[in-house]
Amino acid sequence: MRVAACFGAGMDIVEPCAFPLTDKKIRAAAMDYGAAISPTRHASWTAYQNSAEAARGRLVLFTTAGAGEIWDFDFSADDRLLFGRESAGVPENVHESADERLRIPIREGMRSLNVTVTAAIALAEASRQLR
Numbered sequence: 237m238r239v240a241a242c243f244g245a246g247m248d249i250v251e252p253c254a255f256p257l258t259d260k261k262i263r264a265a266a267m268d269y270g271a272a273i274s275p276t277r278h279a280s281w282t283a284y285q286n287s288a289e290a291a292r293g294r295l296v297l298f299t300t301a302g303a304g305e306i307w308d309f310d311f312s313a314d315d316r317l318l319f320g321r322e323s324a325g326v327p328e329n330v331h332e333s334a335d336e337r338l339r340i341p342i343r344e345g346m347r348s349l350n351v352t353v354t355a356a357i358a359l360a361e362a363s364r365q366l367r
């Protein structure tokens with residue numbers, strides 16, 4: 237939430253979320269950034285896909301199994317950036333729903349970045365391109 241707030245991005249949370257998020261926990265996690273961002277919650281992937289939030293732009297999934305490197309990708313202002321669970325990434329059907337699948341290259345032998353770091357790198361690169 238802090239990363240999204242700092243980069244001026246909106247935020248959606250699609251259940252099942254890896255973090256046990258109650259409204260109270262969301263407020264606590266947001267600290268004083270809560271005024272700057274108010275995540276929209278979706279009960280399931282299907283609910284998200286049928287929502288107004290999902291009606292525009294490309295769905296750009298960040299995944300260690302990404303076909304393309306983030307550094308070669310041209311971001312658009314209405315792209316929706318999608319990140320997976322800390323434990324297991326995204327399920328196969330979500331992976332297949334994405335319009336684009338991007339990888340942040342990391343050192344060989346390293347499994348993955350954590351989701352917040354991934355989001356920060358992705359939003360920083362998108363902001364750099366669209367500034």
Ligand SMILES: C[S@@+](CC[C@H](N)C(=O)[O-])C[C@H]1O[C@@H](n2cnc3c(N)ncnc32)[C@H](O)[C@@H]1O
Nearest residue numbers: 298299319320322324325339340348349351354
């Ligand atoms: C800790 S990772 C999930 C690890 C999980 N075992 C997997 O293989 O997908 C959490 C999320 O961060 C993002 N992520 C982590 N490292 C990444 C990388 N190098 N490139 C693209 N996305 C990455 C993905 O969205 C991933 O679902």
